[in-house]
Amino acid sequence: MGTALNALIERGAALMCWADPFFPDPVIPEHVKKATLEAIDVGMGSHYTMPIGNGELKKEIAKKLKEYNKMEVDPDRNIIITPGSDSGLLFAMMPFICPGDEVMVHEPSYPSNFLNPKLLGGVTIPVPLRAENNYQIDIEEFEKRLTPRTKMVLLTNPNNPTTTVFRRECLEKLAKFVVDNDLILVVDQAFEDSVFDDIEFVSAATLPGMWERTVSVFSISKGMSLSGYRVGYVVADDKIMDVMYGCAVNILGATNTASQMGAIAAISDRSFVKEYNKIFDKRRKVAYEVFNSIPGVSMAMPESSFLSWVNISKLGTSAEISKYIIEHANVVVNEGTPYGASGEGYLRVVHGCYKDDNVLYDALARIKKALTKLAEEKGVQ
């Protein structure tokens, strides 16, 4: 860990700045732990799997894709296992992006999305989502930015940091835009496991005309809380896969063997995800109450995951307020600005950390106390 962060940890700061559920507490479901330990203990854990992934894992993923995502795929043709979805995301874009190609990235969005097109020689075109619109897609904002060099749309659904679950009607419009303009969609569904309030979750690849032009990227890091396992997967049609197969070893290398055994257990019995979601559901409501009770501070109810996207603009900038919170509440949160220009005036607060609810509630109470005092000093009501 960084030395600055280390110093904060040493003085007992609460870390609400990593999208790593329950960090730093140990949380692995028993059946997942057992499968992982066994792989190491009987020794296969030291050997490579096939670079594109363990066949049994791909079968389990295909079952889950059918059940949860309504995607019917051939496990031997349409899935590549990746060492986490970070490398999976860049890998998903690589076959398509030539120097100068434009990639539309909604903002706010996961920070890597803004750098990834540039790493491939492409150009990032930020497309604003607006709080007034609940951060849903405004297709006119995409249409306005279309050029002959537009090649791809990057979508994070559900979104990080806003937790927005993109609604079917938005996605349908986006799909039509992608099809009509012969684009590629790369959709990052890392947060798909934790969607609340019975909001319908739609996998973009299932929309008309989209299967053959969508690369879907998944992860077991978030809703399954297995970040350190480093297992993700990429799903696409045969034609795209034919290209990806040819360079998977070079770009990704094989994925960790024991983790893939653990992932088989996790994906074939996902009941623990429901338990986690109960915890995240309870906590989002607490975070919502706490932040909205601070003068000058507000947040919308999170639609998914374990993140709070908090408007602190009446009190100061993202940098000022996050610094203030470290100093006066001993809590580390994320500034909003890395998530896009419109993130100024916002903080991202990970309310999914720590196992014990009370550790989290204490930290939230400290933030409330500090910011309430600050609001008072500033005369903000």
Add this chain to the structure above:
Amino acid sequence: MGTALNALIERGAALMCWADPFFPDPVIPEHVKKATLEAIDVGMGSHYTMPIGNGELKKEIAKKLKEYNKMEVDPDRNIIITPGSDSGLLFAMMPFICPGDEVMVHEPSYPSNFLNPKLLGGVTIPVPLRAENNYQIDIEEFEKRLTPRTKMVLLTNPNNPTTTVFRRECLEKLAKFVVDNDLILVVDQAFEDSVFDDIEFVSAATLPGMWERTVSVFSISKGMSLSGYRVGYVVADDKIMDVMYGCAVNILGATNTASQMGAIAAISDRSFVKEYNKIFDKRRKVAYEVFNSIPGVSMAMPESSFLSWVNISKLGTSAEISKYIIEHANVVVNEGTPYGASGEGYLRVVHGCYKDDNVLYDALARIKKALTKLAEEKGVQ
């Protein structure tokens, strides 16, 4: 695994085609196993490490670099942990290669080396190594191919498939060539752990003028036989690292947490590597005897690792003879051609597989019997 390969496994074929030591038998040193299991068991295994790697692991690597490689580095500045060295290799090249840049790749060489420059929009320039020259570097072959677009030399040292350990005088000439022409060297030292006959192993980064223009790539997959752990590391000077830090998460993502704990154990106590090397040393001598006793077949004594590079050109092409060996000896070996054009007429045979020497010796005996019969039929003496 591929379906064709699965069919071969089902009929009991011996697999001497993966550079995965002792495959498929379970071989993890006790202290490594313990550290790995503990990481899962106490639960940290489910959480991310910092994307650039566990700090303690980097300290152990720095100690090892000093002892074994004579490289003095700052663990907090000059090392990035990678999810295996395959992705590490491409990552090492990425900051330097612009479209059209030429990358010199000796051949024979690790197959990924030929594709990697192209994946980055560059051009691969194969540079021949010759059997008559013991596959050492002939600097004139490099000089002849120098153009204004030459940007990088890729070096696999020790080499796969030839097992060549590049000698100091060769490397000094190559270093001078790199410095004089303002090039970058990416050196893959995945096989450095297993060098025989007291041949001096020289890390290219230690040569005059090379530290600031060398990216060294390492792995625990080969000599340490921990392929499924997916841990590698990249070492470079501060200036290069500053660029790499900025894109490590996007390109690589974090490395598996439990594996990094295992790697700390493995790298801090490397005594097991000596034991493995005794096994590989014994086996290379057996392989050498067996292959050289077959009419029309020859190989040089391997200088490193657990690979035999076998000249079968008097009997047929690589494709013909590898197919013949599957059919008549029930053993799967590698054709020589993926390792470069001069690999035609050669086979790569992994004599490091299986724990039990006798399984290997049996397979070698079957190959000998089959090829001896073929030689007889063809009248080759």
